[in-house]
Amino acid sequence: xxxxxxxxxxxxxxxxxxxxxxxxxxxxxxxxxxxxxxxxxxxxxxxxxxxxxxxxxxxxxxxxxxxxxxxxxxxxxxxxxxxxxxxxxxxxxxxxxxxxxxxxxxxxxxxxxxxxxxxxxxxxxxxxxxxxxxxxxxxxxxxxxxxxxxxxxxxxxxxxxxxxxxxxxxxxxxxxxxxxxxxxxxxxxxxxxxxxxxxxxxxxx
Numbered sequence: 001x002x003x004x005x006x007x008x009x010x011x012x013x014x015x016x017x018x019x020x021x022x023x024x025x026x027x028x029x030x031x032x033x034x035x036x037x038x039x040x041x042x043x044x045x046x047x048x049x050x051x052x053x054x055x056x057x058x059x060x061x062x063x064x065x066x067x068x069x070x071x072x073x074x075x076x077x078x079x080x081x082x083x084x085x086x087x088x089x090x091x092x093x094x095x096x097x098x099x100x101x102x103x104x105x106x107x108x109x110x111x112x113x114x115x116x117x118x119x120x121x122x123x124x125x126x127x128x129x130x131x132x133x134x135x136x137x138x139x140x141x142x143x144x145x146x147x148x149x150x151x152x153x154x155x156x157x158x159x160x161x162x163x164x165x166x167x168x169x170x171x172x173x174x175x176x177x178x179x180x181x182x183x184x185x186x187x188x189x190x191x192x193x194x195x196x197x198x199x200x201x202x203x204x205x
Contacts, residue, residue: 042066061085074098079119093121110134128152141165160184173197 034051044056048067051057058067062085069082076088080099083089090099093116104114108123112134115124125134129152136149143155147166150156157166161184175187179198182188189198 040066046070072098078102078116091119104133106133108134110137139165171197177201 035053038050038052038055040050040054040056043066044050044058045067046062047059048056048062049059056065056067058064061071063069063071070084070087072080072082072086072088075098076082076090077098077100078091078094080088080090080094086097088097088099090096093103093105095101095103102114102116102121104121104123108114108125110126110129112123112125112129114121116122117124123132123134125131128138130136130138137151137154139149139153139155141153141155141164143149143157143166145161145166146158147155147161153164155164155166157163160170162168162170169181169183169186171181171185171187173185173196175181175189175198177193177198178190179187179193185196187196187198189195192202194200194202
């Protein structure tokens with residue numbers, strides 16, 4: 001009975017070896033002889049079997065001298081680590097069974113695309129948006145006088161300013177006699193005029 005079990009066990013090992021299909025380093029080479037008295041120190045891990053002294057035959061999904069390493073096929077991508085056969089632990093920014101999916105925390109807004117740049121998940125933004133999530137609009141003309149860019153090329157201006165770049169001051173009462181509104185409710189007057197609205201003419205002596 002014992003020899004029949006031994007014969008069956010060794011034929012199973014041969015079948016297992018042929019079907020493993022691993023190109024990674026293995027604990028044993030093809031064409032081995034099973035020794036039931038073999039001792040392996042350290043012991044074979046993950047249900048690996050000691051077939052000769054200090055030589056392990058690894059069960060499917062494991063490799064290494066003592067079958068200590070799990071295989072993931074396809075391999076874990078983007079720096080993922082193989083935890084157990086077919087299961088990867090993915091670094092931040094990556095997901096999916098083999099860490100092949102790029103995931104940007106919080107997503108990418110305004111048409112941004114999540115992609116891997118030098119192994120890091122990052123939003124690639126359309127030309128009119130910027131920021132880690134493409135959340136900040138770009139105003140090429142700039143927003144002056146405390147204006148804020150709220151959409152591509154559009155500034156939200158504080159009270160007292162108008163224009164595409166918040167560059168035009170507003171005077172609620174118009175400046176008279178050729179005066180120019182230079183800041184909210186402040187006129188720059190042309191000589192010989194003065195006053196808040198350039199309404200006063202200086203008298204010549």
